[in-house]
Amino acid sequence: MGTDRSRTINMDVKYNPKNTSVSVSPSGEIVEGSSVTLTCSSDANPPVDKYTWYKKNVTSPKASGQSYSITNISSEDRGEYYCEAQNKYGRLNSSSVFVDVQYGPKNTSVSVSPSGEIVEGSSVTLTCSSDANPPVDKYIWYFQNETFLNGCGQIYNISNFKSKDSGHYHCEAWNGRGSRNSTALMIIIPGKQTVLTAAVGIIVVVLVLILCLSGFMWFRKKASNSPSDTRDTADDGQGDTSPVYDNISGMAFTPTAAQTADTDNQDDVHYSSVHFSHSKNQEVPLYSTVQLPQPQIQDEDVQYAAVKFNLPGAATQPVAAQTAEKDPSEIYSRINKPRTKKS
Structure with missing residues (x-):
């Protein structure tokens, strides 16, 4: 009788990385200033011996290693990241993961339309812009540092612009992470400003003339005093132009x-x-x-x-x-x- 013997054969199949992916920790909201860790995973035989990290639209690598940590993350770190796993048989990139960094409003500014000369009686539109994540959900407008009761949108319109509307305007942008004021924007009617500039120029000219006249009178008074002193000195001598000699001898x-x-x-x-x-x-x-x-x-x-x-x-x-x-x-x-x- 023959005996039936079975044999188990272990086949070690080698292959390049597969199923490469990236995980983010913490998995919730990422606030500016916190720390974030990215981890790359891949199935490969032999195991992956090299990991490389990239940021989308950036050609140079960001880091190497299975984990990539970003401490004190900022708005500039916001974007898509992916990793590359490599072994001796090949390499494979993971799909991209978006790192969303939340931050308060930044670079808040005011623009005016029309951008040219403002004519009295025309319509003027002010627009507030700000970089924020999440986006700005409230805008507040200020005129001469006083709040507008009806200025709470991104755009503020002034119909029939008058001289009383000339002054400094700025806005304040808000989101869930904070607020930021814009720099002040001066809006004036050129005709009124020209009159004001002319008045200031006239005042300056008058002051300069007063100073010059005062200086002239002072020099004239000083010059008139000098001849009298000379005459007094001449009176003592009564025109004696003969030289005077001093001879001092000690014996x-x-x-x-x-x-x-x-x-x-x-x-x-x-x-x-x-x-x-x-x-x-x-x-x-x-x-x-x-x-x-x-x-x-x-x-x-x-x-x-x-x-x-x-x-x-x-x-x-x-x-x-x-x-x-x-x-x-x-x-x-x-x-x-x-x-x-x-x-």
Whole structure:
């Protein structure tokens, strides 16, 4: 009898990746600022040895590895992602998964139509735009920072635009994630603005003229004072254009015995004489005498100073001055400097 023996044969079939897919965690709403993890799965034999991540419409890879994490996700990360699984027998891309990042309004702005010159009595339309996810569900309009009671839509229309409507406009966009104000837009009637600009220009010109006139009057007053000062100075000289020479010399003399005796019995006396030349050709001597008590000394130093002035002529000088001195233009001043008594 023969025996029937069965044999089990294990066939290991090799194949490239199949059923490649992507899962997102967390699976609910993704809010800007949170973290998101993408995971790639694929059936392959041998198992996948390389995963690569891509964002749709972006050519360069975003990352590698079976999982791809995005921390502090932002609105720029919003889009479609897919992965590529690869082993030694081939590769396969997954289907795309959309990562929806929710965020409050951004880039809120106001546009005006017509965009050219605004004519009084015409119709003006303002439109508020904002980037938001989910989309903006409420708009609020402001004029001069005051809320419009009837301005709650994306578009605000002003029929029969008047000068009272000129001013700053801005809007505020809201969604479930927050709100954002636009920058202010200035809308004016050019004719009114031209008048205002002209008035401001006239005021500026008047102020400049006032400043210039004030400066001119100040300089004129200063110039008128300068000649009077010059005349006063000229009156002192009475037209005396002759040069004046100063000759100062210091000489030390040894006191005589008589002088020493006199100085022992009296206080030191200092004399100074100053002569000024006037138009009447006469000298007016000015004398000053200063007596200082000093201790008795045996000798003293005597210094002389001579000052020469160029005078019109000797005929007009006093006779006493001509007789006493050979040179009428020399004046001597005697100064006694006391010394302590020698021991």
